[in-house]
Amino acid sequence: xxxxxxxxxxxxxxxxxxxxxxxxxxxxxxxxxxxxxxxxxxxxxxxxxxxxxxxxxxxxxxxxxxxxxxxxxxxxxxxxxxxxxxxxxxxxxxxxxxxxxxxxxxxxxxxxxxxxxxxxxxxxxxxxxxxxxxxxxxxxxxxxxxxxxxxxxxxxxxxxxxxxxxxxxxxxxxxxxxxxxxxxxxxxxxxxxxxxxxxxxxxx
Numbered sequence: 001x002x003x004x005x006x007x008x009x010x011x012x013x014x015x016x017x018x019x020x021x022x023x024x025x026x027x028x029x030x031x032x033x034x035x036x037x038x039x040x041x042x043x044x045x046x047x048x049x050x051x052x053x054x055x056x057x058x059x060x061x062x063x064x065x066x067x068x069x070x071x072x073x074x075x076x077x078x079x080x081x082x083x084x085x086x087x088x089x090x091x092x093x094x095x096x097x098x099x100x101x102x103x104x105x106x107x108x109x110x111x112x113x114x115x116x117x118x119x120x121x122x123x124x125x126x127x128x129x130x131x132x133x134x135x136x137x138x139x140x141x142x143x144x145x146x147x148x149x150x151x152x153x154x155x156x157x158x159x160x161x162x163x164x165x166x167x168x169x170x171x172x173x174x175x176x177x178x179x180x181x182x183x184x185x186x187x188x189x190x191x192x193x194x195x196x197x198x199x200x201x202x203x204x
Contacts (some may be wrong), residue, residue, distance in 0.1 A: 020046070027146035044170060049137045056131030063124025066115040073112030080105035103202040122173060126184045134177035141169050 055119030080101050114190050119125075144150035145158065145166040153160035 021049075024114055024146050026140060033148065033158050033163065037159070037163060041146065044138065048135050048142075056128045056135065059124045059128035059131065062122075062129060063119060066119040066124065068114040070112050070119070073108045073115070075111045077105050077112070080108065123184050127181065130177070130180045130184055134173070134180065138170070138173050138177070141166070141173060 024045060025042065029039050031038070033041070046157075048150070084101035084105060086098070087101060088096065090097045144153045145152055145162070148155055148162070151165065152162055155165075
């Protein structure tokens with residue numbers, strides 16, 4: 001009940017709508033799976049939604065914000081430098097206007113450099129894509145299993161052989177997700193397969 005409540009509280013997302021999640025919950029509860037197996041399916045779904053909504057989405061927003069700030073600072077600094085030269089001999093309340101503008105330009109340049117360093121070191125965009133792409137693959141597998149479609153069409157029940165196939169695919173997808181996440185920080189974008197619209201996820 002606690003897991004179901006969490007799932008419904010989180011609501012839908014770009015990958016899975018609230019109605020889709022409710023259907024998965026209904027299929028799971030009405031299946032012939034044991035309570036432990038039902039809990040395993042729902043907890044996997046809940047954790048995947050957590051990764052997608054609370055982590056991947058925030059990473060995407062952080063990465064976008066850093067890029068926007070970096071671009072703004074890159075545009076502002078060249079504009080401020082000429083003004084610092086124009087007003088270098090003028091004073092306001094005893095303070096040289098040109099010096100103040102130079103300090104502001106330096107701060108903007110420093111802020112832009114920090115944002116660039118953070119974005120490149122943390123790789124928010126790449127990490128976000130891997131998280132979202134892996135979440136979709138896991139969602140899809142859960143949907144197919146609970147509704148007995150796709151590779152599960154040949155099974156009449158969720159237990160037995162169908163559960164073994166599902167458990168094996170889940171283990172692979174979760175291992176692949178963790179591996180791709182780790183590789184983002186140790187390999188190039190091409191090596192980790194995180195180019196937009198490209199997925200390295202495979203199910204065996």
